[in-house]
Amino acid sequence: MSFIKYKRIIEEGDIVIVFLGHQRLHVVTVTRGRVFQAKFGIFPHDDMLGKEYGTKFFSTNRKGWMHVLHPTPELWTLTLPHRTQILYSTDISHVTLMLDLKPGSIVVESGTGSGSMSHAIVRTVAPSGHLYTFEFHQLRCVAAREEFKSHGMDECVTIECRDVCKDGFGLEPIADAVFLDLPRPHEAIEHARSVIRPSGGRLCSFSPCIEQVQATCEELRRCGFVEVETVECLSRSFDIRSVRLPTLCTRESNGSDDVVNECEPHAKWKKPGNDDDDGDTCVSDLEVELKCDEESGASDCSKFLAVTPNREMPGHTGYLTFATLHAKRK
Ligand SMILES: C[S@@+](CC[C@H](N)C(=O)[O-])C[C@H]1O[C@@H](n2cnc3c(N)ncnc32)[C@H](O)[C@@H]1O
Structure with missing residues (x-):
């Protein structure tokens, strides 16, 4: 499989x-x-x-x-054993787009961490592309290698245990794109530049702290990268659930007190505020009032499908810094 x-x-x-x-x-x-x-x-x-x-x-x-x-990589991101902080689909999708990853792309990544980002990259670049991913923590490297193999991805990914800040990537300039998720990304920028192919390429660095972003941007410019930009991706998902609510009745206002439309024949109209007040308190063309109040009781409540924002959304805030390295001038 x-x-x-x-x-x-x-x-x-x-x-x-x-x-x-x-x-x-x-x-x-x-x-x-x-x-x-x-x-x-x-x-x-x-x-x-x-x-x-x-x-x-x-x-x-x-x-x-x-x-x-x-x-799928998306489901794996939600279920994988966490060895580190991971990237979630919101950031992953933006990185994939902005690095222009596609089948055939050659990508260099560090650190591998829990392999959340790596799985997504491999799926995108397969079958003709390749991911070279580097992780200096021996056990994390071994665990990720085993996962790539048992997930049938090992033909499209090479993992190596290596400190990329100290020792670089040890690769020829073959990469279309470099992705960094490191605590000190600025120390890997010069090495990243040397693996990007002569025709140019893109780089992205994920950092949870703005101080890391600042150091990374300075280093990117020093190393000749251009189009340096930092973004934060936030997504908000909604739950669909059925809730019990009092029956809603509506009437359309035609400017007079006449009720033009009632949602139920037996609807009993209540105006906001004082029951005895006959004044028209309409504020819009369509009034909405609750039929199921203390008088009518809970039996008039109905089940509705409603959407509510999820209280918990997996993810952690971070900044994505993108940059371009143009083709080398002859
Ligand atoms: C936050 S995790 C990466 C998570 C990964 N992006 C994911 O989605 O699962 C950062 C990883 O970088 C590794 N790391 C830190 N410094 C490194 C270095 N100089 N060379 C290689 N790996 C490094 C850490 O061991 C850690 O596993």
């Missing part, structure tokens, strides 16, 4: 993403005879074998259900 080549049918040994609900995602290796145990019941792995990705499975007690999804 591979994170970069999609297939239809679930087979033994596949790494799958089990979706139990919003923010309830798990990584499972499908193994004959095993079960996946969740709060809502037990799911035998054998049930998944031979079924299509995306299928809904019920627990043995029929009380719970889950969907089994094909892994």
Whole structure:
């Protein structure tokens, strides 16, 4: 199985993403005879074998259900074992666009960290491109290498344990783009310049602190990079959920006191403020009032689909600094 080549049918040994609900995602290796145990019941792995990705499975007690999804870099970002801080899809998508990554691109990255960004880069540049990623922490390097292999991506990625600030990248100038997520990125800029191909390329550095950004921008300019710009990406996602609300009644104002349209025949119109006040308190062409008040009771409440911003959104603030290195003049 591979994170970069999609297939239809679930087979033994596949790494799958089990979706139990919003923010309830798990990584499972499908193994004959095993079960996946969740709060809502037990799911035998054998049930998944031979079924299509995306299928809904019920627990043995029929009380719970889950969907089994094909892994993608986006789902991996939400489920991976954290060895470090990681990049999330909002930043990743912007980096992918601004570095102009596409199939065939050659990318150099450091540090690899938990491999969140690396997975996304490999999926984008595959099958003809390549990612060279560098991580100086031995255990993180070994763990990422194993993941790339078991996720079927190892043909498109090379990982090396190396301190890129001290020793550089040890590569010829082959890169279309360089991505840095390092605590001291300014120390790697000169090395980054030397791996960008002579025809020029792009660089991006992610930093959570503005002081790092400042040092990076100064170094980028010193090294001949141009179009230096820093952005912060923020995204806001919304939950769709059903909520119980009092029934809403509307009427259109035609300038007089006549009710032009009622939402329900038995609707009882209440004006804001004093019940005895007959004055027209309309402020817009369409008035909306609550029918389900203390008098009418909760029985008039209905279920509605509503959207609310998520209270928790995975991500951490950071700055993305982009720059261009133009082709070398002859
Ligand atoms: C924040 S993590 C990178 C996370 C990664 N972008 C992701 O999305 O999973 C930073 C990594 O850089 C590594 N690192 C720090 N300094 C380094 C250096 N000089 N050379 C190579 N790796 C370095 C750290 O060990 C750490 O794993």
